[in-house]
Amino acid sequence: MRPVYMITGGITKFAKAHPEKDFRLMVREAFDYALADLPGLTRAEIDGSVCSYFSDHFTRQLKAGAMVQDYLGLCPKPSRRIEGGGATGGLCFQAAWEAVASGRMEVCLAMGFETMSRVNTWKGNEFIALASDTNFDYPVGGFYAGYYAMMVQRHMHEFGTTTDQMAMVAVKNHANALHNPYAQKPARLTIDDVRAAPMVATPLTILDCCQMSDGAAVALLASEEAAQRLCSNPVRITGVGSGTDAMRMADRPHGDVILLPHESAEEYRELRYPGVHSFRAGRMAAKLAYGMAGIGNPAEELDFVELHDAYTSSEIQTCEDLGLCRYGEGGRFVASGAPFLPAIDYGLGFSGEERWSRIPVNPSGGLLACGHPVGATGLMQAVFAFWQLQGTVAKHLGDATLQIPDARRGLIHSHAGTGTYITVSILESV
Amino acid sequence: MNKDAKLPETQEGTVLFNVDPIIIRYHYEIDYLHSYAQDSPFFAALAKGKLMGSRCTGCGCVYATPRGHCMECGARTEWHQLPHEGRIHTFTTCHFGGEAFLKETPFTLVLVEFDGANTLFLSRLVGAEPDEVRIGMAVRARFRRNCQFRPTDVYFVPVAALPSPPSPLPEGEG
Numbered sequence: 001m002r003p004v005y006m007i008t009g010g011i012t013k014f015a016k017a018h019p020e021k022d023f024r025l026m027v028r029e030a031f032d033y034a035l036a037d038l039p040g041l042t043r044a045e046i047d048g049s050v051c052s053y054f055s056d057h058f059t060r061q062l063k064a065g066a067m068v069q070d071y072l073g074l075c076p077k078p079s080r081r082i083e084g085g086g087a088t089g090g091l092c093f094q095a096a097w098e099a100v101a102s103g104r105m106e107v108c109l110a111m112g113f114e115t116m117s118r119v120n121t122w123k124g125n126e127f128i129a130l131a132s133d134t135n136f137d138y139p140v141g142g143f144y145a146g147y148y149a150m151m152v153q154r155h156m157h158e159f160g161t162t163t164d165q166m167a168m169v170a171v172k173n174h175a176n177a178l179h180n181p182y183a184q185k186p187a188r189l190t191i192d193d194v195r196a197a198p199m200v201a202t203p204l205t206i207l208d209c210c211q212m213s214d215g216a217a218v219a220l221l222a223s224e225e226a227a228q229r230l231c232s233n234p235v236r237i238t239g240v241g242s243g244t245d246a247m248r249m250a251d252r253p254h255g256d257v258i259l260l261p262h263e264s265a266e267e268y269r270e271l272r273y274p275g276v277h278s279f280r281a282g283r284m285a286a287k288l289a290y291g292m293a294g295i296g297n298p299a300e301e302l303d304f305v306e307l308h309d310a311y312t313s314s315e316i317q318t319c320e321d322l323g324l325c326r327y328g329e330g331g332r333f334v335a336s337g338a339p340f341l342p343a344i345d346y347g348l349g350f351s352g353e354e355r356w357s358r359i360p361v362n363p364s365g366g367l368l369a370c371g372h373p374v375g376a377t378g379l380m381q382a383v384f385a386f387w388q389l390q391g392t393v394a395k396h397l398g399d400a401t402l403q404i405p406d407a408r409r410g411l412i413h414s415h416a417g418t419g420t421y422i423t424v425s426i427l428e429s430v
Numbered sequence: 431m432n433k434d435a436k437l438p439e440t441q442e443g444t445v446l447f448n449v450d451p452i453i454i455r456y457h458y459e460i461d462y463l464h465s466y467a468q469d470s471p472f473f474a475a476l477a478k479g480k481l482m483g484s485r486c487t488g489c490g491c492v493y494a495t496p497r498g499h500c501m502e503c504g505a506r507t508e509w510h511q512l513p514h515e516g517r518i519h520t521f522t523t524c525h526f527g528g529e530a531f532l533k534e535t536p537f538t539l540v541l542v543e544f545d546g547a548n549t550l551f552l553s554r555l556v557g558a559e560p561d562e563v564r565i566g567m568a569v570r571a572r573f574r575r576n577c578q579f580r581p582t583d584v585y586f587v588p589v590a591a592l593p594s595p596p597s598p599l600p601e602g603e604g
């Protein structure tokens with residue numbers, strides 16, 4: 001394997017609906033932004049692409065990736081589709097990494113999109129629920145918010161996690177997004193706002209859940225030689241990992257914790273893992289990515305995390321999977337203020353508990369506030385991480401508030417189903 | 431050759447939502463010939479008022495939701511009858527849902543744990559108000575009289591007013 005760098009990226013504004021643009025034009029806009037940001041890069045330099053989009057049902061167009069490829073003027077270069085539910089974008093990013101790391105391409109375009117506005121919200125929820133077992137899960141009342149609600153009910157039962165702690169995640173991510181013009185739904189919220197919002201599936205209110213979106217994002221990955229030639233401030237991808245779990249939540253085992261280097265079996269003697277409260281695939285992805293990047297204690301060695309917060313509850317669960325705190329501590333980790341940006345006044349009181357390293361989680365606003373156009377989401381995270389590590393947040397967002405000072409190393413996390421496919425990638429400034 | 435050839439005109443119009451951009455209604459519908467294949471005996475058993483899981487012939491792992499091959503060791507499984515009583519492992523009440531289920535809201539989903547089974551079973555709970563549902567609550571399977579050959583042919587009801595103490599699941603490795 002050879003070193004791989006990200007050299008540029010672009011995002012469209014995520015929105016409830018972009019009826020004036022189809023998926024080809026949305027990707028084109030993100031692509032043009034990425035090229036404009038790196039004048040040395042021409043289309044001729046790009047050796048091929050990987051294209052991520054989740055659902056043919058939403059697109060009402062099979063082989064949509066081929067249409068994007070020709071729309072961008074990249075035929076007859078190689079391309080293929082990457083699909084893996086909510087992790088589609090993260091898997092696409094890693095597929096582009098593989099193309100370059102293997103030597104197959106010098107420059108590879110990772111491009112993703114979703115147009116979810118073409119059906120009503122409830123039909124959209126039905127499509128998404130078809131990504132659960134259609135013999136045993138979907139017909140019982142297939143609804144992803146319901147699945148996540150069951151997971152967090154168990155998390156609350158096992159660990160004492162509270163709905164106020166979940167609401168703090170919503171307050172944080174929506175407030176961060178006030179400084180991100182790409183975000184779909186920035187808002188200044190209070191814990192009471194979140195709890196008083198319409199109930200979707202107990203205990204998740206509508207403000208605990210991300211929205212459906214139209215949007216696209218691209219990331220360009222390159223070999224060391226190409227990165228040095230084309231880009232004055234590339235970002236190196238130093239670790240990739242991914243993991244899986246059983247499609248049916250009902251099938252999740254109750255065994256031993258997969259340990260990270262800074263943890264011991266002793267501290268988890270009582271925990272039956274992963275059950276339905278934890279994401280084994282996320283822990284596996286993190287373990288592999290940390291191993292490749294040489295990370296021993298993630299909360300101390302990472303400067304920020306962009307993770308897949310489709311629900312406030314899944315952000316809490318994921319902080320544990322990534323080892324930012326121990327399993328069971330996710331709610332208190334949030335309440336301590338550790339994942340909040342010091343530069344922003346959230347109007348919240350924090351517990352002041354100081355046992356965790358401060359590490360901003362979802363400085364961009366995450367899925368909760370940016371939106372979740374599925375195939376674009378994991379690539380959106382890559383672009384935000386890239387800008388953080390380049391130190392160019394002010395240039396791209398027109399606001400320096402979200403720039404983490406001296407950000408050297410960041411993590412992006414993409415997540416499918418009830419934790420069936422999960423990717424973790426580590427990016428570092430050079 | 432006929433230079434005056436014409437397509438026939440029809441009275442069928444298009445539902446138009448917008449003109450800039452043009453947004454039209456496009457209907458799409460399909461009937462599948464969905465086979466339950468190796469899972470079929472589960473649905474047949476529901477018609478007889480039996481709840482069937484799977485037991486691994488290799489490692490002995492018992493699955494409360496059936497599967498033809500073991501997830502832990504890969505061996506074939508055999509059919510294994512589950513008890514009709516279990517406990518709520520976790521739950522939620524859905525106030526919204528996918529379009530197909532919107533008319534049934536609010537409905538309560540439960541993952542049920544059974545003595546002697548290593549995994550859980552997803553079902554609906556009826557007969558309890560949302561604020562009466564608790565983790566650990568004892569529940570009993572009931573079966574539809576008129577089968578639809580769907581997993582909702584079985585559902586659960588509370589056993590009694592008093593919740594029974596939760597007992598932990600056996601370890602995942604059989």
Ligand SMILES: [Zn+2]
Pocket residue numbers: 486487488489490491500501502503504505604
């Ligand atoms: Zn087995």
